[in-house]
Amino acid sequence: MRKSNTSAPGEATPNHVTAEQRPISTVDVVIFTVRQERLCVLLTRRAQPPFARRWALPGGFVHVGQDADLLACAQRILRGKTGVQSPYLEQLGSWGSATRDPRGWSATHVYFALIPPPDQPLAPDAQWVEAGAALTGAGPLAFDHADILATALARLRAKVEYTSLPAYLLPQPFTLPQLQRMYEVVLGRAVDKSGFRTRMLAADFLQEAGQEAAAAAGRPAMRYRLRENARPAYFPRTFAPRAR
Amino acid sequence: MRKSNTSAPGEATPNHVTAEQRPISTVDVVIFTVRQERLCVLLTRRAQPPFARRWALPGGFVHVGQDADLLACAQRILRGKTGVQSPYLEQLGSWGSATRDPRGWSATHVYFALIPPPDQPLAPDAQWVEAGAALTGAGPLAFDHADILATALARLRAKVEYTSLPAYLLPQPFTLPQLQRMYEVVLGRAVDKSGFRTRMLAADFLQEAGQEAAAAAGRPAMRYRLRENARPAYFPRTFAPRAR
């Protein structure tokens, strides 16, 4: 049998849901970067309960008087922890349940950021942790943040197979060999140089930015910037080594 | 300059956010089906303000005493409107801002469902509307539901290019020609039969379910069901007609 949920008597109908019945609303941001050829994620150590002294993803409550929308809230959190202004930032999803926060029914809107290693110092409670180690080492993460981080990692690795996302892990301008290394770090495997270059240049999201100054040995590389209006490029196929 | 947002004086810190400062939390579900070779979305007519008498996506408040988590809330909404129990249901994203709901800061968690045309009657306030017409005809949708629906449509069309999602638009068992028609309806273009069949069978998400009973003219087709543990299949490439 089907039951309508809009007007059953005794049930809280939309206009009768009071503020006390509202779930807690937070925003968390999974911030990735590559440091020393390692994929790292930013974690903060919680000062207050719940989960005091545990590591957690950077996040906070939606400030209804301050945040215009969810994206602005995520940007505020990102800027607060890293000082970075305009990175790649997309929504990952939301996690909400009666049990994920001991304070009550809670839902978090999760964003996903890619940034170059920042020049400014991090917030004092924040630290870069290698992505794999964040899931295993140094004790469990607060809340359901291990789930969230695992989902973010899976999404990153999946999208790197067919998008130009790793370009956001580098400061501009960058060279194609540098970009290739970003792909290799995230994917955890080597990528063929020739195919890689053809693919990147064909995708038409880069513009030349002058020759690199010759530093050590070797031919200096061409530098590139993201084109204006640079949304990430989507490739028609995934990177696929012969053996499936 | 970087500003820490965790301990600035005068700012609401996490444990001091009272229930009154919490955003409104809702869940909306974009429910697609194919009826008479048309892609349709389920809309409901709003009885109460805000946006009374406007068409809207099915949705409602998170019921903190009733819904174990966001997915359960989405399932409750889906079941309430259609009677359908276990369709394809994935998260689409969340939309939240100070202005999207005149009652105050509001965030909605949006899910995305694919179902076969249900046997049971719909809830009395619900109606199938052709997907394109829902965005243009019969007046604007409530809230930011036009944005949400446009995003859902784009996501559906994108994923249909490289996944087996259209299989969830059909009652089981179904034949490959029927499945091919689902692809063609959603994509709005013809798909080559031979390549289509090779692709579907190679993806290994179908199992044979006996020969179709010969009805009218023509050779009866083989019927298929989704395999056990049937998650959707992801194809290595998109459907791509020669001319790009």
Add this chain to the structure above:
DNA sequence: ACAATAGTGTCTGTAAGACAGTATTGG
């Protein structure tokens, strides 16, 4: 000249798209 790194050319295999053909049913 050599090492080191950047960048290009060429071959080959895979698989998708196009389309013509065969198979199986009812009338």
Add this chain to the structure above:
DNA sequence: CCAATACTGTCTTACAGACACTATTGT
């Protein structure tokens, strides 16, 4: 036998992967 629909085979071509080759720098 014909119409109608299901299914298969074959040809062609695009293109990714592999890898060897050339180019440009510093020492």
